[in-house]
Amino acid sequence: MKKFAACALALASVFTVNTAIAKETITVSGSTSVTGVMEVLAETYSNKTGISVEVQGTGSSAGIKAANEGTSMLGMSSRNVKDTEKRDGLTETVIARDGIAIAVNNKNSLKKLTTEQIAAIYKGEVTNWKEVGGEPGPIVVVxxxxxxxxxxxxxxILKLKRKVNGMKVSAITPRAQVGNGNGMVKTMVANNPYAIGYISLGSVDSSLRALNVNGSEATVAAIQAGEYPIARPFILLADQNAPKNAKDFTSWILSSxxxxxxxxxxxxxLK
Incomplete structure (x- = not known):
């Protein structure tokens, strides 16, 4: 009887542990560009496994910090991560690639720009659309x-940095309007016929239009072919000893x- 009770207790303990593992929430935070696709991945994975995946769009820098500090199991970044931003034991996994679309209002007749022209616009050196082949009108930089x-x-990518007192700072014009997230930038450009902004390629929709850059359209095919010049990786950061659930989720993202x-x-x- 005692042996049976001991076995039952052992089985109950195993069941409790497994249930706790199954219910453990995978926490993911960081880049708002990665957030859109990550939310779909998380929902699909949760429906498939019963494991909850919580996704928060807080920005790449915040995601890198969260992974470093362990406040999120996985941190999302939509830019390359500097060595100085990572502690020992933090690993990077590229889960996708993305283009950065140069977006204008649908009423803007301009079809194309070069990377040099885009840089000049964002530096504030070019301030009227007629200077780059468009209809006359002030350029509103977002x-x-x-x-x-x-x-x-x-x-x-566009070398929009300058040195001030020996330190590298942004060369983007201080007159630029600032949007917090792809959604806000889209709204600002969609509602202003003179605006130009940059957003994740996967965020482009009928509310605005992506320009041709250096003779290449902003498409997945052009990025795969190495033709579209403004592209970057989507990265997940995690501790090398991250929970198994987090590692399994990352492996599933890389699956077909x-x-x-x-x-x-x-x-x-990637495949």
Whole structure:
């Protein structure tokens, strides 16, 4: 009888542990650009496994910090992560690639720009659409907040940095309007016929239009071919000893099923 009771107790303990593991929430935070596709991945994975995945769009810098400090199991970044931003034991996994679309209002007749022209616009050196082949009118520059991974990648690719007292700072004109997140930038550009902004390629919809850059359209095919010049990785950061649930979720994102979702959302799958 005692042996039976001991076995029953052992089984109950195992069941309790397994239930606790199954109910453990996977926490993910960071880049608002990655958040859109991550929410779909999380919902699909939760429905498939019964494991809850909580996603918060807080910005790339905040996501990197959360992964470093362990306040999130997984941190999302939509830009390359500097070595100085990572502690020992923090790993990076590229889960997708994305283009940064240069977006204008649907009423803007301009079709294309070069990277040099885009940089000049964002530096404030070009201030009228007629200077780059468009209809006369003031250019309203819309950028992202300084914590944005999209902004970090945009500045890096277009070399929008300058030195002040030996320190690198943003070269984007201080007259630029600031949007907090892809959604806000989209709204600002969609509601202003003179505006220009940059957003994740997967966020482009009929409310605005993506310009051709350096002779290449902003498409998944062009990014895969290496033709579209403004592209960046989507990265997940995690501690090397992260919980198994978090590691399993990351592995599933890299599977064919996860990558199909990435592609359906308009991003560039790894496979």
């Amino acid at each position: 950028t992202r907040d300084t914590a944005s991974g999209t902004r970090g990648a945009f500045e890096s 099923e996860g990558q199909q979702i990435v592609a359906k959302k308009g991003y560039v799958a």
